[in-house]
Amino acid sequence: MGDLARLLKESWSLVEEHQDKVAGYFYARMFLSHPDLRDLFPVQMDVQRARLLGAIVTAVQTLEDPERFDDYLRALGRDHRKFHVEPEHYEVVGGALIEAMRAFAGEEWGVEYDQAWADAYAVIASKMLAGADADQNPPYWYGEVVAHERRSQDIAVFTVLPLQPLEFRAGQYLSLEAPRYQPRLWRTYSPANAPRRDNTLEFHVRAVGAGWVSSALVRRLQVGDMVKLAAPMGSMTLDRRSTRDAVFVAGGTGLAPIKSLLEELTRYNRTRWVHVFFGAQNREDLYDLADLNRLAARYPWLSVVTACSDDPTFPGEQGDISDVLAKYGPWKEHDFFVSGSGRMVKATLKTLAELQVPSIRIKYDSFSE
Ligand SMILES: Cc1cc2nc3c(=O)[nH]c(=O)nc-3n(C[C@H](O)[C@H](O)[C@H](O)COP(=O)(O)OP(=O)(O)OC[C@H]3O[C@@H](n4cnc5c(N)ncnc54)[C@H](O)[C@@H]3O)c2cc1C
Numbered sequence: 311m312g313d314l315a316r317l318l319k320e321s322w323s324l325v326e327e328h329q330d331k332v333a334g335y336f337y338a339r340m341f342l343s344h345p346d347l348r349d350l351f352p353v354q355m356d357v358q359r360a361r362l363l364g365a366i367v368t369a370v371q372t373l374e375d376p377e378r379f380d381d382y383l384r385a386l387g388r389d390h391r392k393f394h395v396e397p398e399h400y401e402v403v404g405g406a407l408i409e410a411m412r413a414f415a416g417e418e419w420g421v422e423y424d425q426a427w428a429d430a431y432a433v434i435a436s437k438m439l440a441g442a443d444a445d446q447n448p449p450y451w452y453g454e455v456v457a458h459e460r461r462s463q464d465i466a467v468f469t470v471l472p473l474q475p476l477e478f479r480a481g482q483y484l485s486l487e488a489p490r491y492q493p494r495l496w497r498t499y500s501p502a503n504a505p506r507r508d509n510t511l512e513f514h515v516r517a518v519g520a521g522w523v524s525s526a527l528v529r530r531l532q533v534g535d536m537v538k539l540a541a542p543m544g545s546m547t548l549d550r551r552s553t554r555d556a557v558f559v560a561g562g563t564g565l566a567p568i569k570s571l572l573e574e575l576t577r578y579n580r581t582r583w584v585h586v587f588f589g590a591q592n593r594e595d596l597y598d599l600a601d602l603n604r605l606a607a608r609y610p611w612l613s614v615v616t617a618c619s620d621d622p623t624f625p626g627e628q629g630d631i632s633d634v635l636a637k638y639g640p641w642k643e644h645d646f647f648v649s650g651s652g653r654m655v656k657a658t659l660k661t662l663a664e665l666q667v668p669s670i671r672i673k674y675d676s677f678s679e
């Protein structure tokens with residue numbers, strides 16, 4: 311471990327126990343000295359109290375070699391424009407962070423810690439600022455909801471028409487804010503279509519537990535509402551040069567990016583066999599099966615296997631999709647794309663490791679952090 315990394319870890323360990331209080335102090339300090347910054351954050355700060363603080367501390371501590379994370383940090387900086395973050399805010403945030411830690415660390419805090427955090431923060435901030443500065447796109451796009459359909463108790467499929475063209479690649483995700491219902495809360499969602507001529511984007515959203523944004527998108531969003539969309543991210547995209555057959559594994563609304571990839575394949579694929587494994591707890595959650603079956607009937611290279619883990623009379627496969635996948639195969643020569651909840655993705659990656667699928671052939675998006 312380098313000297314800087316050691317100093318950062320050592321100093322953080324002095325305050326780690328009081329993380330909540332450090333976060334409280336950090337925000338109070340920031341909003342007291344710069345009240346205008348309060349408007350950048352969500353109304354209910356308790357929901358994600360330590361989000362920014364936690365994010366910065368993780369970034370500073372895990373990015374021991376910032377050069378390796380250049381792309382990530384530039385993208386993060388570009389993305390921060392959607393929060394209305396201006397260059398001068400970086401210094402305020404960095405200062406509040408160090409003061410908050412110093413306030414709770416007690417006497418063991420030393421000037422070398424101040425310096426270590428200031429240095430690490432400065433490197434990261436400069437990369438984020440460079441990314442923001444170089445971006446030609448707007449910080450976000452406005453889009454109008456032009457269709458909204460409840461597919462089950464917890465799932466909605468809706469379509470957004472951006473007011474200006476928004477370029478993305480099939481399989482990517484972007485962040486979305488529904489200002490009418492949950493202002494300043496951004497969450498990531500994956501368009502379920504490949505780029506279209508009419509620019510529309512279709513989203514598949516599942517309302518999770520006490521989820522703030524997802525429940526508003528499923529239960530309250532209406533045709534005519536405006537949403538904000540920010541720059542696409544993610545690398546679960548197709549390599550057009552690959553000649554390997556492909557396996558798509560989706561859990562619930564994890565189907566969204568998979569359908570996007572499928573739609574892209576329908577435009578050019580003639581040679582690759584494509585197998586979709588689509589799983590959910592019960593048949594109601596296989597909310598888009600009719601459309602998947604329609605695609606499979608139309609494209610001879612496509613096959614679909616469905617499974618329910620908690621619906622004993624479901625006529626398809628029974629069990630977790632990660633286990634069902636293992637019953638088929640062999641899969642050693644395939645490209646894999648996996649999307650769904652954290653639990654589902656983890657279980658599928660475990661299955662693939664057991665089947666000795668090289669990780670280089672697996673792309674995945676996990677919906678939980
Ligand atoms: C790359 C990526 C792409 C995504 N694409 C989609 C998509 O296409 N469709 C979609 O429906 N979602 C998608 N998500 C998930 C989405 O971003 C939100 O996390 C989700 O909608 C919950 O947000 P919320 O504001 O409603 O919940 P929050 O208010 O953030 O969370 C409320 C509570 O619910 C819990 N919680 C959060 N997520 C889950 C979960 N998945 N299962 C169980 N409990 C949870 C939290 O721990 C918390 O306790 C994606 C996530 C990522 C990272």
Ligand code: HEM
Pocket residue numbers: 347350351352358361362365366369370386390393395396399400401403404431434435438485494495496
């Ligand atoms: C080293 C510098 C910084 C890092 C590493 C960092 C990192 C992050 C990350 C990873 C997130 C979560 C992203 C998401 O949920 O989409 C976030 C959210 C956020 N950041 Fe930053 N950030 C930095 C500086 C700043 C600055 C200077 C501001 C200006 C005030 C800022 C304002 C925000 C806001 C408003 C959010 C959303 C918070 C929320 O939803 O509660 N960040 N940051």
